Amino acid sequence: RDYIQSSNLFKEFIYIDEVDSTNTYVKQNQQHFKNATVVYAERQTQGRGRLSRRWVDLEKGIKMSILLKLLLLDLEKIIPLTLFTGLVINRVLRKYGVNSFIKWSNDIYLNGKKICGILSELSGEVEGLGSIIIGIGINVNAKSVPEDIKDIATTLKAETSQDFDRTRLIIDILIEFERDLSNFDKYGFSYFRDEYKSFCINLGKEILINGERMLCRDIGENGELVCEKDGKIIEISSGEVTIRF
Ligand code: BTN
Structure with a gap:
């Protein structure tokens, strides 16, 4: 991929047809991966969500994990990185004309239903070397979601009647992530706070x-x-x- 070749941050993009969970796969194999690596899977058989929930595997979606190796695992600094990731995805979707919002802390909603979730997992020694695995699931081109989650979840296709170019979407997310990561590193979440607040659906509710x-x-x-x-x-x-x- 051209973007990965020219990126200063992302060194590897790994494509897998089917895996249990991209987060689990990265966790188990991270010692072999460079900083930073993206692992993408077309299908997940055991996709994981937050709070030990499952992540329903929809066809034609985006399921990927970003591995960042950290020189210092500083929890206070690193936890808001997940919020930053959600903000970046919301920003990219809005550039595409999608009227998406952020539900604290890092879900993306469209028309009152969830279209994207993020599961971040940390490993390593606090105050020592470590890593963060940022797992991103976006419901993109599936026509609908299964009956049992249809009141809480939806897809970009179901809401907009449009097909999205998933490769373009992934690259735009990675470009935007890379572009603003240095600001996150320098200034922390506060740099993005106003933008976050302007799209956060929880405020006042x-x-x-x-x-x-x-x-x-x-x-x-x-x-x-x-x-x-x-x-x-x-x-x-x-x-x-x-x-x-
Ligand atoms: C949530 O909203 O509960 C978080 C969902 C995170 C899903 C993604 S899909 C890619 C990565 N691999 C997983 O097993 N989970 C995350």
Whole structure:
């Protein structure tokens, strides 16, 4: 691929027809991979989602993992990298004219349903050498999603009646990711905070976190969700969020 050849960040693009999960594959084989590597699979048999959920394998989608090797595994710095990735994907989709939004922390929504999820996994020693595997699943050209998830998930094709060039989409995401990664490195999440906030669907809405109702007030400097409950401010840096429309 031309882009990978000219990239300063991505050194390898690995294409696999079928694998259990690109994240698992990268985790198990990362010692053989360069910084940075992208592993893409046409089909996943055991696609994984956040909180030990499964990631339903749709045809003609994008399922890939980005491996970044880190000189220093600094959790405070690295956790918002997932939010940055979601922001980048949202930005690319919007350039294509898709009216997508971000659901905190890193889901992409279109017309009230999920079209993209991100699962980041860290390995290594805290404050030592490490790596982050950023797994990205985008529902692209499948006509529909299975019955059991049709109320919560959709595809770009189902919502726009358009076919998307998946190669172009992947390359645009990687270009944008690479282009702004140095800003993330230098300034952290705060550099992207305004853009994130302008597309975040949670702001001003009630959300359920671990069964508790709260009002979502703001996105903090490091990407944490700032909520209000009974007049008290509560900051949430991870957890499951259910939006009440
Ligand atoms: C979520 O929203 O729960 C995260 C979904 C992440 C899915 C992607 S698909 C590529 C990579 N490999 C996996 O097994 N999961 C991620």
